[in-house]
Amino acid sequence: MAFTRLRTLRRRERTVVRSGRGKAAVAVATLAVAAAALSACSSYSDQVHASGEFVDxxxxxxxxxxxxxxxxxxxxxxxxxxxxxxxxxxxxxxxxxxxxxxxxxxxxxxxxxxxxxxxxxxxxxxxxxxxxxxxxxxxxxxxxxxxxxxxQAPSNLTQAYILPGKGETVGIAQTAGVRFDEAIPNRKAAQDAIKITNTPKVDGAFYWISDREVRWRPEHFFKPGTKV
Structure with missing residues (x-):
């Protein structure tokens, strides 16, 4: 509605220029239309800000x-x-x-x-x-x-022991490992449950030395001072 009124205002302004007659009356009418248009715009804006749908x-x-x-x-x-x-x-x-x-x-x-x-x-x-x-x-x-x-409630829980022990100081080629208290039938699931982090970061890979022990070897030797 506001857009339509603004277009009407423009047509009336062009009429004033062409006729040259009744300028004061037409000017008053133009101002009245402009005021109505501005009032409509203000009212519409208030409705938008108050709309629950907009807030949602x-x-x-x-x-x-x-x-x-x-x-x-x-x-x-x-x-x-x-x-x-x-x-x-x-x-x-x-x-x-x-x-x-x-x-x-x-x-x-x-x-x-x-x-x-x-x-x-x-x-x-x-x-x-x-x-x-x-x-x-x-x-x-x-x-x-x-x-x-x-x-998840697992059907069985196995005990895991981390190698080397917490706080130990080892050589730059030392592998990290996990030893389980029973044979592991699903090696991939066991590997997915193990997370190896090191600073500075070094990539590595898992390998199994038995059905109860998995090792993680770094791609390159650790830098001295690396924390694993």
Missing amino acids: MVRPAIAVTDDGGKPLGKDAIGVQPGKPIVVKATEGALTGVNIPKANGTPVKGELSDDGSTWTSSEPLGYDKRYTLQAEAIGVGGKTTTSQSFTT
Whole structure:
């Protein structure tokens, strides 16, 4: 409606130039139309700012997934405890994420530089129920979410021993290893559950020396002072 009125105003302005008659009356009419048009624009703008639909469009949304991007539904069961939980906000930034453990302490996680994504950095427990709470804020206001999930209950748990031991000083060619207390039928699953980090970063690969022990060898010798 406002656009139509603005076009009418232009036609009347051209009439004033052509006729040269009744200029004062036409000018008054033109001002009246202009005032009506401006009033319509102001009214329309107020309606947009007050619209609940507009606010909903820019209200932050929070999504919870695994590290592969698969949505983590409410009351999900069988969640892999060794895989990170990812919380992502769109149209806003996360202001808080909390996954309390049984003792009340929160699961550790890292927030991205832009504040939009939080990723858990410690493994969850087996056969445990967690309740995740997250909050995000943006132009459209604040959004909160809460959802529970239960981790996988394995049919069997094996004990693992890390080699070399914690805090040991070793040579630059030393391999890292894990020894299990029983034979491992699914070697790939065992390797996927092991995470090797080092500073400065060095790539490497796994190899098995028996059905109970896997080793990780660096592609190149470690630099002196490397932490693994």
